[in-house]
Amino acid sequence: MWKKILVTGGAGFIGSNLVHEIQRMFPECDLIVIDDFSSGSFKNMLASHCDVIAEDLYSFQWEYYFSKNEIPLVFHLASLTDTTVVDERRQMQNNVEAFRKLLRFFSGTPTRIIYASSAAVYGKASGRNRIQDQPHPANPYGFSKLQMEHLAAAYSKENPQARITGLRYFNVYGPREAHKGKSSSMILQIAKQIKEGKAPRLFSFGEQKRDFVYVADVVKATILTAIKDCPVAVLNVGSGCAKSFNDVIQILNQILKTEAKAEYFPCPYPFYQVHTEADLELTQYHLGYIPEYSLERGIEAYFKSGWLF
Ligand SMILES: NC(=O)c1ccc[n+]([C@@H]2O[C@H](COP(=O)([O-])OP(=O)(O)OC[C@H]3O[C@@H](n4cnc5c(N)ncnc54)[C@H](O)[C@@H]3O)[C@@H](O)[C@H]2O)c1
Known part of the structure; x- marks a missing residue:
């Protein structure tokens, strides 16, 4: 082609x-x-x-x-x-x-x-x-x-x-993002905290939504x-669908079979987006683009790929 x-x-x-x-x-x-x-x-x-x-x-x-x-x-x-x-x-x-x-x-x-x-x-x-x-x-x-x-x-x-x-x-989010460190997706950052046995840290109260x-x-x-x-x-x-940071923790808990609970702290930024959705x-x-991966399916695929940990 x-x-x-x-x-x-x-x-x-x-x-x-x-x-x-x-x-x-x-x-x-x-x-x-x-x-x-x-x-x-x-x-x-x-x-x-x-x-x-x-x-x-x-x-x-x-x-x-x-x-x-x-x-x-x-x-x-x-x-x-x-x-x-x-x-x-x-x-x-x-x-x-x-x-x-x-x-x-x-x-x-x-x-x-x-x-x-x-x-x-x-x-x-x-x-x-x-x-x-x-x-x-x-x-x-x-x-x-x-x-x-x-x-x-x-x-x-x-x-x-x-x-x-x-x-x-x-x-x-997905495979091959680990090099980004603190700029990597919240999926990876939260998953890492859970894996290390730490409470995932979120801005109060984790209800901000992202696509x-x-x-x-x-x-x-x-x-x-x-x-x-x-x-x-x-x-x-x-994805055309917004999910909250609390949702991310819930899905990761299901996939990783953990019971992590968020630790909330005040957002230091004068401006922080509450909701993004494409x-x-x-x-x-x-x-003719139709996304194939819901957040649940995407995190599962990420986990199975071996790139999450
Ligand atoms: N990851 C996201 O969620 C996201 C969201 C919106 C837009 N984007 C855009 O998508 C693109 C890819 O992002 P990503 O997440 O893969 O980031 P990334 O940092 O992993 O990839 C960017 C790449 O560009 C290279 N690079 C940077 N400046 C360069 C330069 N001056 N000359 C040559 N190479 C240079 C870096 O070494 C790196 O490999 C970027 O344009 C980014 O702004 C990403």
Whole structure:
């Protein structure tokens, strides 16, 4: 289908799962990964066989590595992903300026570009998040993702022949995320605390809801975006169903056969989202994407994968 595919951020959590699925689905295709290993890990790539370019995209010399029309499909996932980094220059340079360089290189080509945006662009909004809602990023990370969407919109205008789509991933969890440490999913963080016999620590009173989405569903939606070649600029990718942190503890207790109880403490952040939930109407319409994993099924699959512990 595609002779060459480029995945940036392929040593990271979602990127490495994407790499493995691409190799399973399209074994004939040449796969190239660009990752500077600032947060990703070789451990995620042990079962993959692709060319890995270990470079920082902010200073990347595109012309040195590639000719203009060489790559028909790009998945751009590389990003500073620690959402608590408040160094605005770092967030903007790493996420926005690196993306600008990428777009400049592919400008004028028909290359299909799919890039990772984030539910963080909704920021202060609470409840069901729809693409047509006014974005309200609450931190530099969310702001940088929104700026990427603006760049993509301008690129699309200048390159009407090209297709570019941003995917607003919600709270992704699953295999190959352990390298993220304190930025890993709450599923992993809570599971670890339970496993160590500690009371999982939650902001009072654990009722905040998130759209937790299993990485296999995220990978499916990401590949579907390429296969369907849909003309849409931005889509939500989540489970479409919000669950509370207390729900997570309850499901983990069932799966791990434990009786852990949360220890609540006051939230230190002046702003903390109460509820996120992906509205999937457009995603379903354009991609035919239907999430396969409920939170229960996803955590069970994660546990069985051997990557949770
Ligand atoms: N995991 C989530 O819940 C979630 C939610 C919303 C959006 N996203 C987005 O999805 C994408 C993948 O996230 P992830 O969870 O896999 O994070 P991750 O940190 O595991 O992966 C990011 C990868 O990008 C690489 N990288 C970072 N800056 C780079 C640079 N300048 N040049 C080259 N490589 C660089 C890192 O080394 C890492 O391997 C990111 O764009 C992130 O913003 C993730």
